[in-house]
Amino acid sequence: MSKHNLLDAMIAQAKLSKKQTNKQQKIVETAIKMFAEKGYANTSTSEIAKAAQVAEGTIFRHYGTKDNLLLSVILPFLKESLPTIAEEVFTEVMSKNVVCFEDFLRALLKNRIAFIKENKEIFQIVIKEFLYNENLRNELLPYFSETIGHRLTKVIETYKQRGELVDIPNNIILRLMFTFIGGYFVSRFVLLPEISLMDEEAEIDTAIHFIMNGIKKQSQGG
Amino acid sequence: MSKHNLLDAMIAQAKLSKKQTNKQQKIVETAIKMFAEKGYANTSTSEIAKAAQVAEGTIFRHYGTKDNLLLSVILPFLKESLPTIAEEVFTEVMSKNVVCFEDFLRALLKNRIAFIKENKEIFQIVIKEFLYNENLRNELLPYFSETIGHRLTKVIETYKQRGELVDIPNNIILRLMFTFIGGYFVSRFVLLPEISLMDEEAEIDTAIHFIMNGIKKQSQGG
Amino acid sequence: MSKHNLLDAMIAQAKLSKKQTNKQQKIVETAIKMFAEKGYANTSTSEIAKAAQVAEGTIFRHYGTKDNLLLSVILPFLKESLPTIAEEVFTEVMSKNVVCFEDFLRALLKNRIAFIKENKEIFQIVIKEFLYNENLRNELLPYFSETIGHRLTKVIETYKQRGELVDIPNNIILRLMFTFIGGYFVSRFVLLPEISLMDEEAEIDTAIHFIMNGIKKQSQGG
Amino acid sequence: MSKHNLLDAMIAQAKLSKKQTNKQQKIVETAIKMFAEKGYANTSTSEIAKAAQVAEGTIFRHYGTKDNLLLSVILPFLKESLPTIAEEVFTEVMSKNVVCFEDFLRALLKNRIAFIKENKEIFQIVIKEFLYNENLRNELLPYFSETIGHRLTKVIETYKQRGELVDIPNNIILRLMFTFIGGYFVSRFVLLPEISLMDEEAEIDTAIHFIMNGIKKQSQGG
DNA sequence: TATGAATGAGGATTCATTCAT
DNA sequence: CATGAATGAATCCTCATTCAT
Structure with a gap:
């Protein structure tokens, strides 16, 4: 580099x-x-x-x-992942019938999964080199947090004020989501690209349910 | 290889x-x-x-x-991570006051975080080469699922029957946990080894709370 | 190899x-x-x-x-030594005034000596590596016997039926000739490339006479 | 060296x-x-x-x-092959019932074949390195001709004067014999150590007959 | 006497890069 | 614009040899 x-x-x-x-x-x-x-x-x-x-x-x-x-x-892959995501992706996502945070999440995930699917190999390269190549990592990380991070934070803030999200700092919510969604993308498209436990729709539902509710059995009356 | x-x-x-x-x-x-x-x-x-x-x-x-x-x-790192984890780690974890799944999770996380902290650099190597080196990946993956996977599945089953965990297939719960915990370890020890948003105790609590409850605001009366 | x-x-x-x-x-x-x-x-x-x-x-x-x-x-050296020898060399040799086995031998020796002289160094390499390198030996030996061997056997058979050659099995005659001619080539071109006891014509005559008659003094009346 | x-x-x-x-x-x-x-x-x-x-x-x-x-x-192998051959071998050979040159040849061949058989591997080394290693070759060659050469020449001279051998210069007879016997030893013990067309006694007879008479059919009345 | 850890020069081979055509 | 021959530094690895124990 x-x-x-x-x-x-x-x-x-x-x-x-x-x-x-x-x-x-x-x-x-x-x-x-x-x-x-x-x-x-x-x-x-x-x-x-x-x-x-x-x-x-x-x-x-x-x-x-x-x-x-x-x-x-x-x-070219990054150009479509990073700066523009702030505009295009969010615009497109928001243009759908997004009434609650879950809807937003679903739209976002679908949008990004479609994008990665179209660029699966480049995604693999980026992930691998991101870990392997310190220079690349140091250059990319700031862009991530500045672009996607900022935009997502706004969205989180919005829904938090609507009382939909747990009451902890935004950047922590952000990181929890990143950790899981990032882990999901990596395991799905890099580590185990051929294995799928269920159809995509169900997989997305499961992921969203996990992000929203975790794995604890909700009390009946909840 | x-x-x-x-x-x-x-x-x-x-x-x-x-x-x-x-x-x-x-x-x-x-x-x-x-x-x-x-x-x-x-x-x-x-x-x-x-x-x-x-x-x-x-x-x-x-x-x-x-x-x-x-x-x-x-x-030597793997020897302590893979086969023996089935015995030593679980034995140690279970020997603590593990009354609910959250306690189990906390004990497990603490144990593994301590282990990785002691072998931070080797962990970084393993992660990086795991992604970069297909042969290594193909050799390690089976061991992971066979050893840790099997053990964890049993634990999950136990707590599910006690009604503590959501009623979805074990392997899906397993994968959700792996995705998040794996993502957490990687981001904490490989990607951003110098950044910590809070003290470790709080970080673990946050992570566990996320795994258990997600980020949705729990209904008041719940 | x-x-x-x-x-x-x-x-x-x-x-x-x-x-x-x-x-x-x-x-x-x-x-x-x-x-x-x-x-x-x-x-x-x-x-x-x-x-x-x-x-x-x-x-x-x-x-x-x-x-x-x-x-x-x-x-390239072997290509001219092995398969084609079956055709070209024999054709050329036979085209001369070959009335008896001695004439055949003389033509063959002259032809091959000329060839080796033109490729003296490669011949040295082949001989040395042939002895030193088992793989090479195993690959070359079959070709030798199959190509040159077969052809020479036919010639021997022809002259034997004309009553010119001693009445022992063809393959033994072949081996005796090989042993001497091979030894001659090696000592002449590899071991002692600078020493020559006589002019070439005389040397060839001596060799042929040896092959045909050995070193015993022929009885006067013979 | x-x-x-x-x-x-x-x-x-x-x-x-x-x-x-x-x-x-x-x-x-x-x-x-x-x-x-x-x-x-x-x-x-x-x-x-x-x-x-x-x-x-x-x-x-x-x-x-x-x-x-x-x-x-x-x-140690050379010591028994070179200087002493002048004494021991010839003494032993001559002590047998050596009435004609053929008898001498037979005794000599048997003696040397027995010796090489006992030291087959060292013989292989000597031959291979003799060709491969110029220094070794330059050192050994003089010894060969000086020791064995001299002694054999005397023997040849003796039998020539008895009228048993063809009337050409001794050193040429020597070289013809060396070429064939050397070629025989090499092909028998280095190149094709596992192949034998006949039993040893017959093989020696064939070789001696070839040295003495070549491959020409002797005229009946000879 | 025997060991085997340590050496560093040298071996075959790879590779990103240059440049004349 | 495209080629592919040429480069030489760098790479992994081997090996005869030395030396402290």
Whole structure:
């Protein structure tokens, strides 16, 4: 990771990504598959070149360095995950019939699961490199909390004032939700991508019920 | 990962670990630090040798391969995490005044947090390599579910029959708990090892309360 | 020797040998000299690289492994020694005025001596590695007996029926000839490459006379 | 090969070999087996140590260097092959009922075959290293021609004057015999140690007949 | 005498990167 | 724009040898 400002990198990347050659697309597609499967560090540029049926030089002609290829893979995904989430996702989510926090949660989860499903491999890359690559982690973490965190906090505050949520500090609620939802995404899409205990609808319901009520048997009269 | 049977590796490792030279200890200590910091794939044996003030050959005299060094670091940790957890941990946890599921959870969390705190860096290595290294993942996963899973399921069943837990299948309760507790350990000890929002006691309480009750405001009269 | 089927290796090699870079030629030339001089096991790739004024990586870019470099050196030689000998050599030899077995022998020896002289160093490599490298030996031996052996046996049979050759089993005649001719080639081109007791013509005559008549003084009236 | 004078080495070795520890014997025995099987260059001292159930240091305590271990293996064999052959072997051979050159040849072959059979593995080592190791070759060759060569030449001369042998220069007869007998020993004990076309007696007869008469059918009335 | 831990130079091989075509 | 030959530093690993015990 030589680019130390993720935002700059995103902007630069946006400019670059105007015209993509066939070869470029092939390279990125192949890199995504291989990074996801074996990890960035265990994938050599020559392997990528071979699999993409491209000369090794071509990779470097377009992306300069292997690090930069990783960014070119990750950034478009992040752009849709991080800054815009504050706008698009929340707008879309809120546009539905969101009457209670559970509805909000359901809409949010569905929206993000759909997104990750479409970008499953890149999600795997991001998660793996996020843990493995300290630089990347240090760059991404602030963005997460600043963008998604802020927006979610507002939502939580709203529903708390409606008396729907437990009366503990927002950032703690936030962290509890993150921990569980993050853990859920990781186990569902990275650790055990082929196992599913039930159909998706039921799985989401179970998750939401857990977030809202935990696993304690509710007293009958509740 | 050339050793394909984790159990065999553990046994072999137990035999080997008779006498450890000073240099061996230095090597393992250094390897732990560096693997935890930069990941296995990004740490070269020559770096380790230099940092441990040891000839590179010495590493290979004792551990044969870099893979094997990783195992020598991980296995003793796993031995205390996996098979024995079925006995020791549960025995210890149960020996406390465990009257309800919350008490059980509290005892379990405290026990495991203490263990991870003592082996923080190895835990980081295990988590990172668990995600990054498919072979390792494929070897560890079965052990996890077979040992910890089975035991926990029994406990869950016990408390469910006492009417303390929600009436959904055991394996789903198990997975919900794993997801949250796993996510908690990872975020607490790997992602954000320096940040703590509150003191540990309170943190555990919050976590347990979340697992049991979620974040919904309980109806007054409940 | 990772390639376990010599025939496959030959075919693969034939395909590869399309375009040879300058550097590639330099590498092979240098490798031939050094392998012949010091033996494969005693020649390091870095030595070869230095002597060939090439980066060590270049060797591996083209030949992948040191083993494969050895094959790339040996195979073209073997291709001309083994399978084709059945056709080309015998055809050429037979096309001469071959009226008796001695004529045949003379033509064969001349032909093969010329070939070995042109590839003296590779012949030295083959002989040395043939003895030193069990795998190579196991791969080559069958080819030898199947190709050259079969053809020679036919010739022997032909002349035996004309009453020119002693009446013992063909395979024994074959082995006696092999032993002497092989020993002759090895001592002439590998062991004592600089010593020659007489001019070549005379040497061949002596050898043939020995093969035909041994060293016993023929009875006058014979 | 650091010792450049084989004779000195033999003398030094003779002095050393007074007291041999158990461990020393084990080391030499093991080294012989492994050198014969895989060649000197492909056998590591640690392998030998392990197989001989001896600490690696022990090898060097007794033999100083790996090269020297090779000499310690080879020299006793050579001592019995080279200088003494001039005396013992010829004495023994001549003591039999040696009436003609064929008898002499038969006695010589039997004697040497018995010797090689008893030291088959060392013979394999000597042959392989003789070809592979230029220094060794340069040291051994003179001894061969000076000792065995001289003695055999005398014998040849004797029988030639009796009119038993063909009338060509002695050194040429010598070389023809060497080529065939050497080739025979190598193919019989190194290349194809498990294959034998006939029983030994017959094999020797065939060889002698070939040396004496070649493969030409003798004219009936001869 | 015997050990085996320790060494460090050297071995084969990989890999990101450059550059002439 | 695309190629792929060439590079050489770096990687994991081997090995003969030394030395304190």
